[in-house]
Amino acid sequence: MSPGPLSGKAHARSIAPGEPRPDLLVEATIAEAAAEISAAGRDFAARGWVAATSGNFSRRIDASRMAITASGRDKGVLTADDIVVVDIEAKLPEGVSAEAPLHASLYRRDAAIGAVLHVHSIAATLVSQRFEAAGEVVLEGYEMLKALSGIATHEARVEVPVFANDQDIPWLAARVEARLEDAPGCVGYLIAGHGLYAWGRTMAEARRHVEAFDFLLTCELEKGRRFP
Numbered sequence: 001m002s003p004g005p006l007s008g009k010a011h012a013r014s015i016a017p018g019e020p021r022p023d024l025l026v027e028a029t030i031a032e033a034a035a036e037i038s039a040a041g042r043d044f045a046a047r048g049w050v051a052a053t054s055g056n057f058s059r060r061i062d063a064s065r066m067a068i069t070a071s072g073r074d075k076g077v078l079t080a081d082d083i084v085v086v087d088i089e090a091k092l093p094e095g096v097s098a099e100a101p102l103h104a105s106l107y108r109r110d111a112a113i114g115a116v117l118h119v120h121s122i123a124a125t126l127v128s129q130r131f132e133a134a135g136e137v138v139l140e141g142y143e144m145l146k147a148l149s150g151i152a153t154h155e156a157r158v159e160v161p162v163f164a165n166d167q168d169i170p171w172l173a174a175r176v177e178a179r180l181e182d183a184p185g186c187v188g189y190l191i192a193g194h195g196l197y198a199w200g201r202t203m204a205e206a207r208r209h210v211e212a213f214d215f216l217l218t219c220e221l222e223k224g225r226r227f228p
């Protein structure tokens with residue numbers, strides 16, 4: 001993949017008031033993490049992005065642990081009992097989301113990631129299928145791109161990786177890790193016919209990224225329908 005504007009200088013944006021320094025670990029207590037995950041779950045369930053217990057959410061606790069949704073829970077009514085704290089380096093225990101290795105690998109590879117959110121939205125499901133063969137969705141010319149961390153202009157070109165779906169999650173996680181090595185500013189990727197993964201330094205930033213991607217992917221979907 002050719003380096004997009006997310007790599008290099010474009011990513012070195014000045015830090016807005018209230019944003020954490022990018023080199024600092026954004027930690028949370030278990031209670032804070034559970035509250036943040038539950039709030040994201042209520043919002044995303046209301047938007048129809050995590051139907052039928054799909055999707056999973058996580059929040060970094062510290063350098064070695066994350067809190068993540070347990071398997072098969074209704075994301076609209078999460079409580080602290082639906083959230084499990086696991087070691088990101090160790091073998092994941094029974095009962096956590098089947099896709100937990102995809103979360104753990106992101107936290108391991110980048111200490112600046114504080115939250116990871118995965119949704120099965122209609123736009124992410126369909127656009128990822130459409131661009132599976134290309135291996136990426138290119139987003140350009142949208143003002144909404146500025147909602148993605150590191151982007152300061154609509155003239156940016158953002159390449160969102162698309163991976164073939166697979167039920168072997170550790171294998172999929174290894175492919176994602178290899179691809180992200182070449183995309184240092186990447187804040188999200190798609191799994192074909194499946195959904196979107198997006199992350200941020202904080203839960204607020206991760207939620208903004210999911211919202212922005214859903215808007216941008218819906219634009220791509222509509223563009224394909226109206227201007228085929």
Ligand SMILES: [Zn+2]
Nearest residue numbers: 055099118195
């Ligand atoms: Zn999924």
